[in-house]
Amino acid sequence: MVLTLFGIYGGLRTSKMTDWFHRNHLKATAKYTFDVGAVAKDLSCKTLCSDAAKRRVELLKLISDPSVPCEAVITSLNRYLQLLMGFVVATDNKTPFSKLRGLVCVKWCDSIKPKGEPIVSEDEAKDVHLSLKTAAGLFNLLRTKYMHEFTEFVPNSDMDPNILDAYINQSLAEAQEITVARAIELKHKPYLIAGLANETAKLYEKCGLALTQCNPKIVGKWKKYSEFKQFCYESYAYVYYGEDLLEKGKAGQAVAILKEASAPYEKAIRAAREYTKVEGVSLSTKPPDHCFFRRLPGLIERTHNKCERENGLIYHQKVPSVAPFLEIKAEYGIAAPKEPELNFELDPRWKDAYVGFDTSKVVENILSNSKNSKDHKHSGTKDEPVEPVREMPIFSTDKDPKNDSGCVIS
Incomplete structure (x- = not known):
């Protein structure tokens, strides 16, 4: 459940953006009451x-609202983790896992009205950049540290390594888009802008290659x-080069x-035209x-x-019949994954309540x-579906920004 929450948070906080950025539906989860029945004997247990x-x-409510600051989400996440970890790890450190571990079994689905402003605020750009990193x-923490703890591998799910690789590369690529826009606005050297655009294109290429291994539907x-x-960014790289x-x-x-x-x-x-026609479960955007x-x-x-x-x-120079190879690398501004400060320490109440x-x-x-679950299925009654997340709408501005990059932040 902790791992699922990582995926939820990592995906949702990238939703603070305009129609230029693509994202999947918010990962929904069924209501869970932590009712463990007769296992909780004492009042302190039931209170926990x-x-x-x-x-x-509280946490899921914050995550569904893109206007909530990331710091507030992290704080709420850490408060929840302190209680949740009591069902995951042992309080006495004598065993690696809590004896209550199997009690928590949640249900979720796969993922798979702030007004946009025509002027980009530097603080907003920094916030989006940090959110994406x-x-x-x-996603990288989940991919590298926790994947081995899963008992089941479901292809094409949020926990599919290829899907996680795509999320990692897309998040970094979109973070670098902020850097490219800033470099254009500040009129940095063309070589720097070309290098950043080229590196961004490569990240999107890696994202696409990871998705090639998944179900195209x-x-x-x-x-x-x-x-x-x-x-798009390959073309920008050529121009500035x-x-x-x-x-x-x-x-x-x-x-x-040129x-x-x-x-x-x-x-x-051509890719933009195909984007509007091809199958997929994600939300449609309007990048072109x-x-x-x-x-x-x-x-x-x-x-x-x-x-x-x-x-x-x-100059009167001869134009080569073959263009120079696009061998440019950005020396500055490369986005790297940033792990938030998560608190996995148990709530002090667990020591006595356990x-x-x-x-x-x-x-x-x-x-x-x-x-009860099997009887429910045998009776012919369908399981209650996971309700989709009721997202706060994100409205994009209909005005073109009066800047050099053409970028807006919503």
Whole structure:
């Protein structure tokens, strides 16, 4: 259950963004009351169970609202973990796991009205950037440290290693998009912008490759989004690399590079069209309508004309028939996963309350719940479905931003 919560948090906090970013549905979970029946003998035990249920409800409510600060979610998460861990680890450290571990069995599904502002606030950009790196950190923590504890592997689920790899790479790529936009706004050197755009394209390529291993009926839309972003940033990388070559007096090579910039742009257009038609369970977004992408063809044409003009008037260099290979790497601004400070220390009340649980009845309780579940199925009655998360709506602005990058934060 703790691991599932990591996945929930990591995915949800990336929802504070515009239609430019793709995401899956919020991971929903059924209501859980922590009612352990006769296992909880003492009042202190029942109080702990009741508090755990309340904190779970509070946490899930915060997660569904993109306007809630990340710090508030982390605080609520840590308060819940302190109670939840009593059902996971032993309080006396004599055994690796709590004897109450099998009692907690929750049900969830796979994932698979703040108004957008036309002006990007630096604080908002930093918040989104941190949220995305934190999301990547949580997915990476789950992927590298906790995957081996799972007793069952379900392909195409949130816990599928390929899905987790896709989440990690997409979160980092979207974090780097913030860096690219900032570099454009601050008019950094073209070589730096080209390197960042190229690294971002590579991350989206890795995301798409991970999704290739999954069922296209589930991740098809997600994969096309990754392809769209990959080609979009490849095109930006070509444009700014051409600018860099021109600054270095290599006008002929710059012209050749700019001729190549249109190819990935056309691929991005095709991927965007396929995105609207392909199957997938994720939420639809509108990346080709975003100002950042709509400005790209004009940027390609202007930069190409500039390189042609400068070469014709000043440099008179031969244009290579084959463009230089895009061997550029960003020296600064590369996003890395950031693990949040999670508190796995037990709530102090567990030390005294643990002895109040009748561990001899744990197996009986589990078997009873299992029997009730089977009887429920044999009766022909369907299990109560997991209710989808009621998300707070995110409205995007209909105004183009008056900045160089064309990016907005909602």
